[in-house]
Amino acid sequence: MKFIFILSLIFNCCWATSIDKFYGDKVSPSDFLFEAKILKFLGGNFNLRNLPSNLSAAIKNDIQGQLKYLIGLYGSENMNENFHFYGSPAEVDSFEITLLKIEKTKNSSYSSITYLAKGKMLFSASAFRNQDSIEVPLILPLIPASIFSSLKTAEARRQCADNHPVEYYDFFYYWSPFSKECQSNIPESLVIKTFARAKRTSSTIKSYPEYNRLYKKGQENRELKISIFMGYMEKNLSKKLLIENDNAFLNYQRLSEVLSTNGAILEEENKWFKGKKGIGINQRKLFYKEVFNKFGEKMKVSIEVLLSNTDLYTGDGTFHQVLAKAYKDSDVVIYDGHAGLGANLSLSKLPVKIQFDLNKYQIFYFNSCSSYPYYNLTYFKKKGGPANLDIITSGLSTLSGSSIGNTLALILPMINGELKSYQEIIKNIELSNPPSFPALVAVNGDEDNLFFLP
Secondary structure: OHHHHHHHHHHHHHOOOOOOOEEOOOEEEEEEEEEEEEEEOOOOOOOOOOOOHHHHHHHHHHHHHHHOHHHHHHHOHHHHHHHOOOEEEOOHHHOEEEEEEEEEOOOOOOEEEEEEEEEEEEEEHHHOOOOOEEEEEEEEEOOOOOHHHHOOOHHHHHHOOOOOOOOHHHOHHHOOOOOHHHHHHOOHHHEEEEEEEEEEOOOOOOOOOOHHHHOOOOOOOOEEEEEEEEEOOOOOOOHHHHHHHOHHHHHHHHHHHHHHHOOOEEEEEEEEEOOOOOOOOEEEEEEEEEEEOOOOOEEEEEEEEEEEOOOOOOOOOHHHHHHHHHHHHOOEEEEEOOOOOOOOOOOOOOOOOOOOOOOOOEEEEEOOOOOOOOOOHHHHHHHOOHHHEEEEEEOOOOOHHHHHHHHHHHHHHHHOOOOOOHHHHHHHHHHOOOOOOOOOEEEEOHHHOOOOOO
């Protein structure tokens, strides 16, 4: 009770609730606060007063590694089965970490480091019900780097990973310690069990994309450029396999049909081509449509759709080259593929130079597995802040069977020159997902948008 009381004081004194951003009807944004600890070998007797800056940085880096386990913890099916809601953290780099205490452990060369973490979380709206603040259970590995090897068998790891077969590098993403099977496999000495306090925050009631800037209102050359990137689902790529089995290939065909049905004209098509090297599996279509928008002005809508291998380490290079161009020139960029645990669209890891037009207003929709924990801060920083960028993400994994509906919820109103609010767009994205599988869809950057309909 003492811990929860202290958290309440910190919330009330330091975190005033603000109204910003929009999160759909099925999502509740929250301020998230907890005290936890991590074990680390420091190589000496250190405390907060004599801790060197390099060790302090190393400790915080390890804590960020521990915080990554929040992605699996609150996104797991087991979490929903036990507590009836899902959750997703913001980027771990955005969490404020305060070291509270360092002490040597008994019968161990490790030091125990207690810290306070403050950050942002998305939760299913059902988590709060009629409450503004809730207590949330929290289980994290005390030594994140060794928790995988501490579970000696593949079966034990699977039972602690939401029944997924896992490797060391993706264990955090499926971390699911609430199951009875996992509880029986993990000794108490390997994890910290505590509680966090989540305080619901408000979001924008009505916000719009900056349609006057998207549609080039009043300008001579009015063209809305939309770039859609679809990534193959299969890992073992061959033409025959892709044609017969890959959901992305099927979605590419379906999207083309829907665009044509809605008046888009196929202007250019490239089939089965390759980039620097590879087996020639890239597909590209360029559509256009001329429409009178709701401002009463005629505009051209260009829609480029690329289907390719979007893995960070693909040697083909086509995806990365076209993506870099779209990031600079397109008004709307949609990515529908694997996130690669954040790596596939990481601005620091992409093998091409990314340059943004800092004065150009853009919308990015990252419709991949758990994009909210990866693609916000770094993109806004690269763009110079949220003034010229809105980002739509999902807190949980998205389904390939819903991806066409997700994409169309955003672009169909645009290719018809309509002026839908973000509230309508996000609601339609949510409706295109299965009712039992909320993706925790959110938009960031809309809080400073100036366009508004009376």
